[in-house]
Amino acid sequence: MADITDYFIDKFRKGLDQDRVDPRYFRPRAYRNAAVRFRKCSIDDFETRRDILIREAGLNAFLFRADMIPGCDLLSDSGTTTMTIEQWAAMMTGDEAYGSNEGYFEFKSQMGETFGPGLVDDDSLGGSSKSLFIFHQGRAAENAFFSVLKNQLQKGNASFGQHLSKDLDRELRERIELKIRSFSGEETVLTESSCIIPSNSHFDTTQGNIENKGMIPLNMPCREHLANDEEFLFRGNMDIEELDNLLATEGARVPLVYLTITNNTGGGQPVAMSNIAEIRKITKKYNIPFFFDACRFAENAWFIHRNEEGYASRSITEIVHEMFSYVDGFHISLKKDGLVNMGGALVIRNGGAFAEKYPDFTEGLTDYQIMAEGHPTYGGLSGRDIKAISEGLRTIVREDYLDSRIKQVGRFGEQLVKQGLPIIRPVGGHAVYIDVDRFFDGRADDGDFKAISLVALMLIAGHRVCELGLYAFGSYNDGVESPPNPRVNYIRAAVPRLAYEDQDLFSLAEAAGILAENRDKIPGVNVDYGRNLSMRHFKSRFSFKG
Template structure:
């Protein structure tokens, strides 16, 4: 069959509260034109993030009832630890309440002032946690990633030549760890090839630099490898996952993505001494090492979700669903990052709104307009998120200005996505009338979460 259907039935529904444009204008103005500051009930279709917003299965809900809430050594912890070890292959597992808590522990122990951490592309909280301890986060995306419209696979790869050059110039002793994010979220949700994982691992180990994978969307990345990389079509996704992590010294993960959980994360390593350092800090900031800030029921849900996400029927549906939205927008002529990634569709806001300068935030302007048009919440990945240097405070245009439509797992149907496509098409027809924005207040870190904006009136 050519038609790919959802590999599940819908057992429970949640009502959506509709609104008109006048109501949305009032709510957005009160929120300072920042969609993070809106009430969730005031959003019709929420594509702000795929983190913690997925629908859990009947099996995961049943697992919640098995949750052992003992402070130390709970049964739920051992089920969680066993699931992580079986899938990822690392002996040391440290639970955290979410991904950025894992990033905080990771950076606090491994990074210090003046050190450099390369990645294919750091995401916002990863970068912020590295910079908060005085490190410098360096992005080394592959050459193909520079052309957002280029239709080639594995645009999430790291530039190996650039990594070699960085190590030669900076010195291996000033690089405490090499990170690789799969899939490459800030780079348009693009997957990373096994060949690239292998090459990064080889270079890291030649120079005795630890190599870690940011594993938030590991299963989606493995499915792309199975479908697109030579030599992997006969392997199962589970086998591909195990090979991916066999090349690494450890990983960090937000379980709110590919584990279907509403909360949770973890760190893994082969280094027992490093794990003990993380556990000591974990006790100070998160909780005892057998719960790490999580309830036993959440540990149970993650253990189930990590197994479910390896279901290839689900992954086929997931990737095809995202591709459907991207392809429909592409047919209309709307500039998107090509090819479609796994968890989100990315619109090239600079090409969508060429009359708005990068320092007037075209990505944020488009996000605001999409909410006003149809009550759809999305997020800017561009100059608001990445344009200000954390050390100097100087602002400059980011590499690109994107609008990310992150699709929650097992939540929205095709008709919901058709509504999104129709709304974007209507905005496309009147794009010249959209104004840029200016920031009127902002915090020192991660400003996109809480900054307030105002319109820049069109001159003339």
């Protein structure tokens, strides 16, 4: 006989299930706070922040002191996680041996469990069968990867001719030529050995590392993304037709194809399993290796689980294993879905297309790693860091964690919309992207960089976000400013893992609402320093116009 408690249990359950429609009664977080950090400053102290911002930081959000931010610091979700008590406990057991520390073996075995069989399967610490390389963060792995790749290509005397094929899609050819001009600052000069590295969208450091080695990074986001299709749930996808055309005509100068999961630069949007499988098919057809930039692999898997047909009953771990079964290797900044404050890794599949094509690569990488990062078993990290990563990789695939995290980011996005901010929809896994072009409703003069002002005013309000648009991705050569192509013009509010509550994020949304109401009054900026520098958004200084 059903008693009254069953009746209420049924009511409670139905209340929880409303969370997708009406967040009046959403689930509690899957965790609770175990340590907190009190603020040093008050949200009311606007004038002090303004002084610091203008005098010390030159309106550059990267140069503003974190301890003077009383609200949300959403500059990055990278390395900003709050660790779990299990991670802190694991750190106490860190083995700081110089060679072959205990944590390395645990890490290697955990990487195998997290990413699936056949990918991290080396039983050697060096040599050509080694598949796992530790780095202190993602970009160190990228730099190592492209440095050694360049050496391998040079050793092989790679020569692909100075002209792009006539059969290359015209629009794609123009994009490649523009890219070459934007970093060579010259006419479209292609050397015999110029390589192209395509991706759905490269992250800025990946792009920087590729360009730094004289290679051409090429973004190929899917059409639904470019068309701003708000109904399409996998806007991180790559444009398959473009990729096929590129590999058919210029495959010889493509050493590998990349996919960033989720697509940070494109809006933090997920990539569908079907897209991953298609890319595998095409890369196999042309015998070209396929890699992930895998920073947010677990968040990507959650979206597949929720939104792609056939995956609702599959666990996150099963989905991750399938995703990674398609690739020949990957690099990862563990500062995101490794759930730690520092760490990175590079994995080359033994017997995969990349290892076959560049058989000396892992030997060269081991040498590089020893010279730049330390012994391969710690790679720039302390033994305690390595312990925290293994524990983080166990937590990150928990569905209750991912549910709390990604739905919180979604609620934050909706709150920004309520406050009148145009955002990229559907909201991705780790961040909300404010569409600067729509925010200024065509009123922004590209040369004015009003997004920099908007970010600066948010800082005065007490919250930090980040410009990822015309300034971060554009370039300045011979007095001419070129916007990124394809055009991206966003402000990113990246939510650190396990760190903020809705109240904090909603407070930021309200401050953003005040700026939206008064957008006509937001000035442009003068660039006082660094306009023509590489990676200029990290280094430049600005002042308000007028």
